[in-house]
Amino acid sequence: MAVLTLAQAITDALDTALDQDDRVLLMGEDVGKTGGVFRVSNGLYEKYGSARIIDAPVAESGIIGTAFGMAVAGMRPVAEIQFMGFSYPAYDQIVSHVGRIRNRSRHRFTAPMVIRMPYGGGIGAAEHHSESTESIYAHTPGVKVVVPSTPYDAKGMLLQAIDDPDPVIFLEPIRLYRSVKEEIPDGPYRVPLGLARVLVPGDDVTIITYGAMTAEGRKAVAILAQEGVSAELIDLRSIVPFDVDTVVESVEKTGRAVVVHEAHRTAGFGAEVVAQIQERALFSLFAPVQRVTGWDMIVPLKLAEHHYVPTADRIVAAVGKTLED
Amino acid sequence: MAVLTLAQAITDALDTALDQDDRVLLMGEDVGKTGGVFRVSNGLYEKYGSARIIDAPVAESGIIGTAFGMAVAGMRPVAEIQFMGFSYPAYDQIVSHVGRIRNRSRHRFTAPMVIRMPYGGGIGAAEHHSESTESIYAHTPGVKVVVPSTPYDAKGMLLQAIDDPDPVIFLEPIRLYRSVKEEIPDGPYRVPLGLARVLVPGDDVTIITYGAMTAEGRKAVAILAQEGVSAELIDLRSIVPFDVDTVVESVEKTGRAVVVHEAHRTAGFGAEVVAQIQERALFSLFAPVQRVTGWDMIVPLKLAEHHYVPTADRIVAAVGKTLED
Amino acid sequence: MLQILTPEGELVGDPPVDIPMTRRLYRAMVAARLYDRKATSIQKQGRLATYAPFEGQEAAQVGSAAVLSPDDWMVATYRDAAAMWMQGYPWELLLAGRTGHERGGSPPDHVNVLPPSITVGAHMLHAVGLAWAERMQGTDRIAITYFGDGATSEGDFHEAMNFAAVFRTGTVFLCQNNHYAISMGIEGQMATETIAQKAGAYGIPGVRVDGNDLFAIYRATSDAVERARRGNGPTLIEAVTYRLGPHTTSDDPTRYRLEEEVEQWRPRDPLERVRRYLETNQAWDEEWQKLIEGEEGAVVERAVQLAESLSAPDVDDLFDSMFAEPTSDLENQRRLLETEGG
């Protein structure tokens, strides 16, 4: 057991997978010699060499398209896209090929691959470096989309994703890379994909979120507790598949819900969560489900970003609204 | 006044705009000599020549990226993507540049351009030719996304879109290209973007849809009428901006709603419609809002497509569910 | 431009194969033409969705595919049925894709041919990854990818060529320059004289061959495959050919090209020159022609029957084909479809 940050837990998972399975390889821009722009692949190039830790040309479609070919031919590639905002040149490969091959070949060919992408804002980064567009991938048939929020989950979910017989988009919350630490078992273990987790149990309202926003969720829960409101906090961990049962069970208990994400509001994944809650538990609701989200705008740069990325205060205010009714 | 199909109404709009405004041009694969794969630009090459009706190389990113540059430099390009399923290679240009330039330059540079895309299924087309992924564009800040369902709207909305100072994604329902006809005024007229329209008024339930699905919606309304159910049918016409007021007004009246689209279900635009209905009108609802959608799967080929694309019967069944409560 | 057999059937270089093999390849071209014409004709009867004929391109496809080992990878397009069939993809599955049946994308287990790519350009990268993975796994399998002149304009062509060059993958890029991308003539597609010269932008060999010359295409592909198999990296081959028919059965080529142009290409037919060559070598006569047409025609007929007898995929097939195990989302949707009675 070692105390690891979320970034280190991912390094550990990669190391474990590379060590266990010859078919695993890592490919991406700057993942090799320099260990990745976030140092997530630190040390792996030295340990596994340039044939398995592949520094790729600056070409995202090339990275995903060739990784796809490798996966079809029996490898287990882990492709890194340097930032989610640079995944769009590869979008066609993901939608038109990665997510389709099993279906269009009726299981004859498959693409067991992982696409890792650091995502999200809150650190005052440059343009295009704060994207959180997971809902477009959630709307892409044939790929799973998961988002760990703890070091333990990060390692276990990444190992599970690498083992998954289908493509998995693995989103890494930049803001949590180094801000959370915990003890992590050595060696391999798996965290199943597709199951949400109740991070904090509560009775009065359900706060549903994932990724970096779990940190704001925790803060909100603490503030609410001081105000005498008992909030239940759910970390979805996976948006495809979406664990509607865990969410509905909670909302049936609390009768109130707030969904939080930093993605743009319109057609963000929060809308799906709300739609499914009301489909299953409309008559348990005492108040409209609230969404606390980023806005339909380009993520502002450093000086104004705080107007965009949801905060604990905004979550608390939204909870307040659900308590009015 | 002439009786035109939806496809012809678009031709007429293009002709009108090209004639009125020298800055307008049309660019895309096969739009010129052969008049487009759906013959939507029929005759324009002969009339306006190769400098304004531009047959482009097979490169969607190239088409959108150069059209973007043209728009910034003062032209009013209309870029055609041959099928929505081929828009993904241009996705990065749309998300990272077309939708961003006004914001990132604080109005100093703008991209007044239209991106036309035939979309949708129901005609047993080949793979990738039946896509309906409008929600990914709805989740893209800085672009409007509109979908006409009648020849009159098609012409008026396209002329409005070409005039719009911001980029507009203009979706053309393939299935309606030739199946609907109506009298259209000669010369220019405008239909404002962002306003939904009540196609059929009714009292018992609201059916909300857009594009090709309005045809199934109309059929469903007719079947329901025979069963003594008075359904109101709303054509959104625009998903960005989304005319929530018209929708909520109707749902407050009927207390029941069904949202219909052929897009995949998860994170489809229907989820946004449901989320906003419950945000504004939760206590008017007698039953959960139902979604009738395509599934989270690759659109099946001809022989099985009918299991995927929503039908009037599925809409009627969903209305039935809302009436149970 | 490499040419070995002239349109008149005369040798102007060393034939890469002997007479018996030439007869086999000729027979394959005859089969391909029969298939192509059959598919076109049943499409006209409404039995297929749009079909993309390849008449005129038989030599480019048959001659190149002929040099592959049975387990080499192939990644080709909607117009490459002959090449795919050469590599083991059955006619009936190629047809099933066009009747609108998903089974069409699923070749037999030993056939390493991906379903035909409908998107233009993207699939070339897959052939880079496939060849790369084979090297990683220590096999000597190579990957060949077929694409058109239009596809060279897509960014993915560039990325595929560059990755293949940088990582020296065993990939053969076989471009059938049939002079058109739907209505767009090659002169509007690019400003270069040739496609082969684009190889220079990647530091790999590029060769231009008479794509209607079975021998030239065989020779060039066999050199490229050899190079790839030895670990010496990729090659770009430009097979200069011509699509005699429409882009697809929905296309009207008179809108963008003159009949005279088509007529110029007819005498360069890829089958006829081999037939003449064989005849000169006493290896062809009318009787044999009838025999192979009969036999291959029967195979095609059977394929049509097989394709048309497949029963449509049912709902479970649809839901079960997205992932190894359907996700909870899909299971929920399947239940919904049942209750909606869709």
Next chain:
Amino acid sequence: MLQILTPEGELVGDPPVDIPMTRRLYRAMVAARLYDRKATSIQKQGRLATYAPFEGQEAAQVGSAAVLSPDDWMVATYRDAAAMWMQGYPWELLLAGRTGHERGGSPPDHVNVLPPSITVGAHMLHAVGLAWAERMQGTDRIAITYFGDGATSEGDFHEAMNFAAVFRTGTVFLCQNNHYAISMGIEGQMATETIAQKAGAYGIPGVRVDGNDLFAIYRATSDAVERARRGNGPTLIEAVTYRLGPHTTSDDPTRYRLEEEVEQWRPRDPLERVRRYLETNQAWDEEWQKLIEGEEGAVVERAVQLAESLSAPDVDDLFDSMFAEPTSDLENQRRLLETEGG
């Protein structure tokens, strides 16, 4: 490789500009270096977000931008502050982008320079469209685009070159080959000897110049701009140079390159050789150096003050900047933000 002024400051060709002009360009390079060092140093104090230094690339940027007309278009990257400044983009706005202020993307009205592109590759297409539109509108404005060696791997580079070639747009492609794309050395980026040779894949001229030679870069760009302005189409220029600093202030170049390599490039400094040349021609002395450093340094200081004195964008600025008129969606969201007290 075109060279006119050697690292020792000796002429080996015809200088494209006279001594007074050389002094002006030298002064511009001095200003650029002062800016670059200032930005780097205030970044270390936490006053800027990450910064991408261009030390070593001053000649490539100043020498090329110097040949443009004031209303020509420029589309460049995060590392091209010197080129953008030459074309009228004020230092303070270039800095404002790095303090995290959106005003940084908004140059004065008469300046036809797009905000610096952070995405690698995509912006080259914009320069094709810009030049094309100018021709449609009957002006003789051209567009120049700056990009790096890494950017040549993106599909959009290919599509931009091809469109420019096919439509003969007045676009100058100026590649600063600084040998690295973050940690990736050029030999891992491509398998070609040069970047200039890639022009051959598009049928356009490609030239390779010593990118640290102000005169060579001036000459090559002025030829290309001339050609573009006359309607004779695009040119690809490879300016061979070297990034002496890190990729950005967050980068640690010792992880991927040897200090010896950097040391080899220091004597090829683009400023020093011009200084020597001027000195030889009695057009440089210490006093003048101090004068221009003082004056240009003061301009940079003022720019820092200006950039830092901008007050942060407020909520209305954010909501009002997405469309000409905010949509109903945005108006609803603005109201929501107010009630949430965000």
